[in-house]
Amino acid sequence: MPNAIEGGLPHGGRLQQAAREYGIAVSEWLDLSTGIAPWPFALPAIPVSAWARLPEADDGLHAAACAYYGVEQVLPVAGSQAAIQVLPRLRGPSRVGVLSPCYAEHAHAWTQTGHEVVEIADQQLEAQLDSLDVLVVVNPNNPTGRLYRREQLLSWHARLAQRGGWLVVDEAFIDITPEHSLAAASGREGLIVLRSFGKFFGLAGARLGCVVAAEPLLQALAEQLGPWTISGPTRVIAAHCFAALAAQQQQRQRALQASARLATLLSEHGLTPTGGCGLFQWWQGERAAEVQRFFARRGILLRLFAQHSSLRFGLPADDAQFQRLALALKERVDE
């Protein structure tokens, strides 16, 4: 039988593939290859009707999402990836700047749709901004962890918007530090904020994201995506998680602590992070590919960014996982 067909680019989280490549059973791996919180939110009971019936748009998810994001309008989508695929279809041929390195699907989607894409380093942006129709920023950035200030982003948006341009801010990792989000500002035309559900809530398998933007743009997105894009059970658990304020607070604290502990641990073993945020640490170094294989042979999966010779470390979930990582780090130093 041929292999299963997959859209998109290579990403973290591909344990089945790693298991085959390294001859280590899936259950034996410590997967630190993603930036997903390793503490999935407690799941509510899911009524059979959520599986059996077609999902309905007015079932409570929309209201819960609006409250969580502090906005008047939002479009839930089947993962922010679904919006990334479709956004480029809502503009005529454009010059699109992507602050790089960042999550590679942005440049890929705009390129595939026929736009002109330029990958821009932070220090080049000022010189390039007025030549762009669209600017894509991941904030905090993945994998570098760089955080852009709200005022900075809003000033870039203003310069783009006065020429009919867009600022797309992918806030997939911002829920740990929501005070930096532009969601509440995104009623203004040409400001499009993408939010991810799975990373912060630790439920990436649910496939949910939200787009916050002016309503006509959300309408156009919904028209591209069609009806019933989100599974019924996902709608039930997301509405529940969006309202679980105490658990959200706990998740933020837990992630910040684990991320700081991870940074310290890496620094103590010669891998001082180049950057990071509340959900991962990032290390850049000449031997990144070699380091990735070293850990993989010990059943610890990291995400290699070969083009930028760097590694992303997701958060260990508990002391045992920290100890396993520490042991491998020590072996490497001792080698």
Next chain:
Amino acid sequence: MPNAIEGGLPHGGRLQQAAREYGIAVSEWLDLSTGIAPWPFALPAIPVSAWARLPEADDGLHAAACAYYGVEQVLPVAGSQAAIQVLPRLRGPSRVGVLSPCYAEHAHAWTQTGHEVVEIADQQLEAQLDSLDVLVVVNPNNPTGRLYRREQLLSWHARLAQRGGWLVVDEAFIDITPEHSLAAASGREGLIVLRSFGKFFGLAGARLGCVVAAEPLLQALAEQLGPWTISGPTRVIAAHCFAALAAQQQQRQRALQASARLATLLSEHGLTPTGGCGLFQWWQGERAAEVQRFFARRGILLRLFAQHSSLRFGLPADDAQFQRLALALKERVDE
């Protein structure tokens, strides 16, 4: 707060809306407005990891789907609707015939993508076929229930394919009578078969469908849709259901019996079906809109096709539901 935004056209299954319109609580309705089997398959236990982790394409769903459809290659998608949205983007400007009346999202999607769409009645097809680039057929058709023979469809396909054309066969309701499916024939170029998971397995909230076609077309579809389109829990339950052969046999028998019983009941009360299939009956008549409202006032939701003045009746699940429908039918006759 503004209403939730929805893509697509009006459809059956909108109980929240019906509840508001008729002042009847959601829990009080008998929803016969869809063609979804009213007996959801038993759900296996879902490991938390299916919710927590990103879904992986090689997790077993692909193999189970191939076995169920009797094919070598298949692309699972988030409902056949997801494929309907995207298929029109894989062709340059085309003349697209849609055998009508049928599921309205086909014509809508091709039109929205800028193709020329002609709605064609069965008896006009022979004269029009050689002017088309693409022909879309729903088989068995929704809502008419009309079943097209395999030989007929393959001959239409051959005529289209020799000019680089496509035959798209939407087999959303064919699982009751799988001997009529073209899935196993769809390795040939220009034959695209869409299958729905939710209708036969009674799990429409799962959001799953499968596309069977030549591999390059599936690759192009996957590229449009991007990675991780299907939720992890849906992948788990679908792999389980695809392998549950005895339960599938029971579902087929149960649906055929209920559909026949429904046809008899409607006939006995002056609504002799104009057509139907294993998952619904269809009645066309001048007073369709009035009949729909008559039942809705009694908390029985039917699907009205206003343009063709007709009604679709989904299957009642059990004796109690049949009796409730029978009572309303009798009231109507007595009025």
